[in-house]
Amino acid sequence: MQTIANTLNDFPDALSPMVVKELRQGLRTRMFVVVMLVMHVLMVIITLMGGGAQNADGVTATMDGIVTLILCFILPMPALQALANEIKKNTLETLVLTELSAGRIVLGKWGSIALQSLVVALSLMPYIVARYVFGGMDMITELVTLGGKWLIGVIVAALMLCFSTLKQNWLRGLISGLFGAFIVLMGIGFLLPRMFGAGGASRTYFLTTSPPFPGSGAILGAIFALLAATWVIFSLLAIAATRIAPAATNLAFLKRSVNLLVFTVTSLVILVSKSPTTGPGGVLGGILMLASIDALTERANEVPSVYAAFYRRGWIGRLASWFLVPGWHSGILFSLALAAAACAIAYGRSGGEAAATVWLGAAGIWMPAALVQIMPSRRASDLLGPWIIYYVLCNIMTSMLAMSMGFAASRSITPGVSCLMPSLVINGAKIAQASDSARFWHFGLTIASAWPLLLLIGSLLAWRRTRYARGEAAIMAATPLRDT
Amino acid sequence: MHMTAPHSSHAAEIDRSQPAIVVDNLRRSFGDLRAVNGVSFSIEHGKVVGFVGANGAGKTTTMRILATLDHPDGGRASVGGHNVVHYPTKVRRLLGWMPDAFGTYDHMTVLEYLDFYARALGFKGEERVRRIQEVMDFTDLTPLADRMSNKMSKGQTQRLCLGRALLHDPQILIMDEPAAGLDPRARVELKQLIRILASEGKTILISSHILSELGEMCDSLLFIDKGAIVHHGDADTMRRSGSVEETLVTVQVSGDPAKLVEWVLTAQNVKLLEEARHGARLRIDSNDEQIIAGVLKRMILDGLPVIDFHREERRLEDAFIDMLGQIDKGTLGTPPPLPPQSEKLSSS
Known part of the structure; x- marks a missing residue:
């Protein structure tokens, strides 16, 4: 009994059962482990090789590219199969019969992806500090950018979760293909010019231009961006919940x-x-x-x-x-x-x-x-x-x-x-x-x-x-x- | 394996003044297909009822409505005194559901699987751990606690499914084809678990294609065809039901069996089905016990050295097929009211 208790009390009761389940599964998947290892190896190499202010723009753009790819594409993408797998394996019905509502099921799935993304994002902090020590970068901008990418990633996860309720496999495949193409195009259009020193818009530009407060400052812009993101995530998750609810x-x-x-x-x-x-x-x-x-x-x-x-x-x-x-x-x-x-x-x-x-x-x-x-x-x-x-x-x-x-x-x-x-x-x-x-x-x-x-x-x-x-x-x- | 079912303080309150399950004129259509077309029945507390019907007869749809997974187009259904449409949450607390196709999760052990459902059902702290241990002991899953839940045999998976369904100690169990695809040993194990649950007063509605097993386990059987209940009663009544007025007997005689064959040729109401090594299989054109006894008496009076006279019991499968034939011919009457439930299994 004691052994079982030790195994089962790895997560507190207060945490949502869905989050516990998804974290137990998610942290064991090969993808998460591989992503973490590869990302950290690359980050160490880039930080050591590109240290100093003389090539800060190139290092920043390369890191931006890797982090964007991981936070906005690789980590949210499994959400596209999250509910589809439950439906395919006939496990969704047994979930609906518990105390979990459709909303809590969807929120739990999204929450675990958001937490995993957060773990990855926080694990990047030592590299940001290291580059700040080396010089040539603005700490606040870096942190805001990282937070922005995490936010975009969790919005993408909510969108993918919504699409994961689609019954047509080919349609889900098409969506992931289109999304992949979009990421590639974005990389070519936005990141590559920065990597090769062609400049581009400020990375926090969106905060000062966010409607309906254009030009009203970064703090109001950030608040608006957060509120808008919250509403978009709510809407997407609510659509997904509706589609699996009795x-x-x-x-x-x-x-x-x-x-x-x-x-x-x-x-x-x-x-x-x-x-x-x-x-x-x-x-x-x-x-x-x-x-x-x-x-x-x-x-x-x-x-x-x-x-x-x-x-x-x-x-x-x-x-x-x-x-x-x-x-x-x-x-x-x-x-x-x-x-x-x-x-x-x-x-x-x-x-x-x-x-x-x-x-x-x-x-x-x-x-x-x-x-x-x-x-x-x-x-x-x-x-x-x-x-x-x-x-x-x-x-x-x-x-x-x-x-x-x-x-x-x-x-x-x-x-x-x-x-x-x-x-x-x-x-x-x-x-x-x-x-x-x-x-x-x-x-x-x-x-x-x-x-x-x-x-x-x-x-x-x-x-x-x-x-x-x-x-x-x-x-x-x-x-x-x-x-x- | 523990021989008593686990009980939980989480078990929901049940209204015992009303039948455990009541279905009244239930209807459900999918487009032009009437999957359930006016189904009515009721099941008393503590009874085990088999739900029998061909594929597409409406069993699963009816069970899914009772489990609050589907909604009826018309009619009413209640579980434990609660309307399944109006109070689905109350019904879910009373109900354990075993679907016909049961999926498990990747990257999750048996222990974690049960833990997830225990958490989802609201168990916390030590009660959660104790409950999981009890369920694992009952379903004999303790040795498999660290096995990945998607790497188990079909029989083990079914036990896991049963364990999950029992976590909140439901008073009513609905099991859709639980024995489908199981090997004989796993089937025996599952049957044993169901017997224990039945003996502890759980109400069980169970569907299966293996009618002989249902006959052994169930207090009564419900037969559904084309979305409507066509018969209900216990297995013995079922075997004797219908318009089949004949009895099959196997007779063995001492010495030459040709004497028996010669006797049959001259006897009234008796026909030879096949000759055997020490006798023959005969058909008597009646199921009246007096007439059957009369045939045996005549054999002895006519000097046949009868050493064995055995009446063959009609198989449930044969009875079911006969019943479907009668439905096709339109000769089957309205099903009788649900008979009083026997105490066959509750007391065993």
């Missing part, structure tokens, strides 16, 4: 309430701040996009108890259910309401073009969602997979249209065809002839508005399909709660 769970209420709160607070900050007029649309558009992707890729819930929870709260509950019940059928109403508010704020601060840009940005999310509902994919149990596929196809089509029309080369043609793709309308309007510009905007906005209209029509049918569940819910709400 059908009778209503996570949409929490997710959409948080999104609404973030949207409202950001709107208030924008309205009272003295920031330039270019940022607000982009910030609110970003919130709107992530909130809409989540809301439009949930299957329409048909579990009576989910509706009954709203119906028990009278007419307010019934009204709230139209926006907050799990499923895309209420999600489109939620998304439209946010879009309308974002457009109004962007119009008030920056004018009609900014409002139109927000609307077109939202239409870029609605278009693939509408395609999911128009195509046979509407019957699929998973709507996120088809949405990603249509989104990628839409973007490929956008790129091809943009290239074929030679946007950058010729300003003499008004590219009317570009109105077909919401994300092209903005570029199209910029290169349109001045006399055509207004007409072009109207045409583009009208076509972009067809997608939410299609979704609204589809949602009416989806609401109709939930009629039985809502009828049962009304009966449940009218009778007092009892056990059987």
